[in-house]
Amino acid sequence: MTTVTTTTPSTTTTDRDLPPSAHPDAMAASATTAAGLGLPPAQRSPLRHPAHPASAPDDDGHADTASSLPPCGSAPHDARVHGFLPERPPVRSMIGTWTRLDALARAAAVAPGREAAITIVERAHRADELAALRQRVSRLSPRNAEAAAMRIAVIAVSCGWNGLDPQAPAARRIADEAFLDLWAAVAHRIDHDQFVALPTLALRNWAPERKPRKHIPIDQLARTEPLVPIVRWAPEGQPLSRLDRLMLAATRLEAHGIWLFRLAETLAGRAPDDSSTQTALRRLVRVQHALRAQLRSEAVELAAAPTTPQQRAVLGALAEQGALEPPVLQAADAVLGVGARRPGEGSRRQHLRRHLPAAHRAWLSAMDRHCAPVRTLAHRGGPDAATYREAQESLIALRRTYTSLLHAAAHPAPSPLPAAA
Helix, strand or coil, rough: CCCCCCCCCCCCCCHHHHHCCCCCCCHHHHHHHHHHHHCCCCCCCCCCCCCCCCEECCCCEEEECCCCCCCCCCCCCCHHCCCCCCCCCCCCCCCCHHHHHHHHHHHHHHHHHHHHHHHHHHHHHHHHHHHHHHHHHHHCCHHHHHHHHHHHHHHHHCCCCCCCCCCHHHHCCCCCCHHHHHHHHHHHCCCCCCCCCCHHHHHCCECCCCCCCCCHHHHHHHHHHHHECCCCCCCCCCCCCHHHHHHHHHHHHEEEEEEEEHHHHHHHHCCCCCCCHHHHHHHHHHHHHHHHHHHHHHHHHHHHCCCCCHHHHHHHHHHHHHCCCCCHHHHHHHHHHHHHHCCHHHHHHHHHCCCCCCCHHHHHHHHHHHCCCHHHHHHHHHHHHHHHHHHHHHHHCCCCCCCHHHHHHHHHCCCCCCCCC
């Protein structure tokens, strides 16, 4: 039986359980956010990139940004704005030469098994398609480089190569060399080596089903709009599979968890006896209960969805690599220190974080440091300490619910009942 440990769900939901999201660039919305938490307003610093000189588009329709843009993920990160979701909806369709990567990812995802997926990649190698893509990696904009990374990740897990280091000599004896070169080039472009994991496969693989109104914050968009996968694990025209629903559910969990990121920033640097600490911890408990309810609602549709042995193999391989940990749960753990209860959990935490971009890892490390005073409540008595322990227990319950969802996704579909005689 496949053993799994961590991930999240999908489906259309409303925001009855959570406060309404604040628009990241509006001062009025920022004040609303603080008022909703019962806390003083915090300084918001939405992600802003420096102005870049204009450059001519290449033959793929993308500007040549290699010299004008920083590596993806190197910009300052304010998790209060959109958590670990992308700043903008992921790229639904790539253009020019990169349409071949779209096609390869879609074909690999629905391949009946690993051997079939590998054959698809080898065929693209023989046709020089992979070499052509490799030559154009440096010309991708950051957003399109991240879109390419998601498609590379889908191909890698479909072929069973997700545990490989694409630059290691041993990998050349196992996987297609041209694909490894493309993989390594994209990893260098986004400045992230360990991207074949849930954060890339889920948070970069969704799109709103219909064109949304403009200027909707990304977390509100992912919470309230019907979502569809960009690269489907089920063939077109067929119902979404369990793996599709699991990946979309991970996106929903991150979107609903935006308030957890904002509360983490509130608790950072607070003294244990600060009057606002207990209020923020109570809010944290409520958010985690809402996330747990969200997961339970996702489980019903996921359990009813079809699955295949290949999809279960993909899920098992990701679990074996520790690549199914939702970023929002890592954020809660950085605040509450649940993982620090047992020896060796510190190294496990770093092992799970390696799948996140550098800016996200840095944010989690900052929370480890700045929330240390709050975590001293674990060794105290009194009502504040009781609230802290309740927050820890609610996170443990949330993780168990998520693990149950993973096991449901990894379980074979029930065989149809025999027809009555």
